[in-house]
Amino acid sequence: MxxxxxxxxxxxxxxxxxxxxxxxxxxxxxxxxxxxHVRAIRVTAAATKEVLILGGTRFIGVYLARQLVEAGHEVTLLTRGKKEVTYQIPDDTDESYAAYKSAVKHIAADRKDKSMLDDKLAGKKFDVVYDMNGREADEADLILGALGDVGQYIFCSSAGVYLKSSQMPHFEEDAGDAKSRHKGKLETEALLEKKGVNWTSVRPVYIYxxxxxxxxxxxxxxxxxxxxxxxxxxxxxxxxxxGHVKDLATAFVKVLGNDKASRQIYNISGxxxxxxxxxxxxxxxxxxxxxxxxxxxxxxxxxxxxxxxxxxxxxxxFTSIAKAQADLDWTPExxxxxxxxxxxxxxxxxxxxxxxxxxxxxxxxxxxx
Structure with a gap:
């Protein structure tokens, strides 16, 4: 061939x-x-949401945070605070960056430090948590423990969790690989299900x-x-x-408040x-x-x-993205x-x-x- x-x-x-x-x-x-000349994607929201993003300063989270702010949501980034929380990226005009910088909030905490999380998140209430940098189930467990009730927990997983198969593309119901280097993400999905959380997991393939x-x-x-x-x-x-990072970010936004996405997994790519x-x-x-x-x-x-x-x-x-296209009213740009x-x-x-x-x-x- x-x-x-x-x-x-x-x-x-x-x-x-x-x-x-x-x-x-x-x-x-x-x-x-x-x-x-991609236009800024504006999402019509039924109501403003208080959103916490775990990791919004690298790649996917940067684009996601900007789309959420543009859609009118209140966005807080939780990072260790070891580098700048906001910075101007190639897609930003000076005006759009200034608007984003003034809108976004920040909590400095190590998500793996229980006492620090309990202290920094005490009394905080968020409608939605976007977990963009979680790798292990106990990391998500600490967040849930510190926050208590969370209306929606949206997790960035990976298509790397699938067990290698001779039948392609991978569908969301395909078996996971317990020996994968991404097994912690599989375990996180299982934890969220066990806890009875209103969760959604997004599994990208290769992002660019x-x-x-x-x-x-x-x-x-x-x-x-x-x-x-x-x-x-x-x-x-x-x-x-x-899959392009902006398309991935848009899919994450489409999950927010979407009843069809409750306790579901979605492959996202081109x-x-x-x-x-x-x-x-x-x-x-x-x-x-x-x-x-x-x-x-x-x-x-x-x-x-x-x-x-x-x-x-x-x-x-490679994976099928048909489920995401059907449930989320999403298609790659x-x-x-x-x-x-x-x-x-x-x-x-x-x-x-x-x-x-x-x-x-x-x-x-x-x-x-």
């Missing part, structure tokens, strides 16, 4: 795409300006977009910028799924699936660069000494290329990146070709 760009989520479409096809895509992409602290698109952009070949494990036909080869090509297209040279290799032939040679798990990994273009133009293309380029493993692979 030839290397591919994207495929429809329902129809079995070939992944093959050639240079001529990529060239033909450019006019269509240039006409579609949704990602370049401006401020991404995980080297997903950034890993590709570094290599594209330097004009280097892009090493991709095995055939490059492994199928996966990426509408279409993509191969590893396709991600590399899409990143180049988004960056306005030539189609990159792709070099396939067998990871078993190398000892990388614990270094990560590729940013994605080497397997098929961003297609893959336009979403990557949004990320590139507002972050990497401005010289902003989280990690410096490291081509050590690349050079090991390329030296054997």
């Amino acid at each position: 030839a290397s591919g760009l994207v495929c429809d989520k329902l129809r079995a479409r070939p992944f093959g795409i050639h240079k001529a096809d990529l060239a033909a895509l450019r006019p269509a992409i240039s006409r579609n300006k949704r990602a370049q 977009g401006p401020l991404n602290y995980n080297p997903v698109e950034e890993w590709f952009f570094h290599r594209i910028k330097e004009g280097r070949p892009i090493p991709i494990p095995n055939s490059g036909q492994q199928v996966t799924q990426l 509408e279409r699936f993509v191969t590893f080869d396709g991600i590399a090509k899409a990143c180049a297209l988004a960056a306005g660069a030539p189609e990159p040279e792709l070099v396939h290799y067998n990871p078993k032939e190398f000892d990388f000494g614990g270094a990560k040679a590729f940013p994605l798990r080497d397997q098929h990994f 961003f297609g893959l290329v336009e979403g990557l273009k949004d990320s590139y133009e507002k972050d990497f293309g401005r010289g902003n990146f989280r990690k410096a380029a490291d081509f050590t493993t690349d050079d090991m692979i390329l030296s054997k070709k």
Whole structure:
């Protein structure tokens, strides 16, 4: 099977795409300006909610907090207070940032410190808790213990909790992997159910977009910028799924006050699936660069000494988002290329990146070709 760009989520479409096809895509992409001029998403709320966000200063939480403030909710961020609580991001105008900064409140506390939580949250009442950085069940238990009654508890889980399967896509009812590195998130979902909380869990797949602290698109952009070949494990036909951070934030907002979402789990990601080869090509297209040279290799032939040679798990990994689309009246705004273009133009293309380029493993692979 030839290397591919994207495929429809329902129809079995070939992944093959050639240079001529990529060239033909450019006019269509240039006409579609949704990602370049995304309007601020305003959510009509039945009533103002008092919202507590656990972790609202990194990536997803930043976009979520801004959407909630724009929707008229009272937002409080609980962080350890070791860095700035608010800062201007690429999507902010000076006016919108000033409005956000003046509206958001802050509680400085370590969510793992029971006595500190009990002290700082004593007498506080919140209609909704967004738990964006919880990893273990006991962390959520401490929050519930400190707050008492919570009207709604919305948890950021991960599609990484699913047990690996030969049948794809993953549906929300699929078995979880008790040995997964994300098992703490599975245990948190079980705790919330056991406690009888009005909870909802959101399971993203791979998230990308401006401020991404995980080297997903950034890993590709570094290599594209330097004009280097892009090493991709095995055939490059492994199928996966990426979702833009703004689409994820919007889904989180759509859960708020939604009766259909009570005690439910939702997969959230992009509408279409993509191969590893396709991600590399899409990143180049988004960056306005030539189609990159792709070099396939067998990871078993190398000892990388614990270094990560590729940013994605080497397997098929994608989910159905049909349940979220039906229950939440939500659908992704961003297609893959336009979403990557949004990320590139507002972050990497401005010289902003989280990690410096490291081509050590690349050079090991390329030296054997």
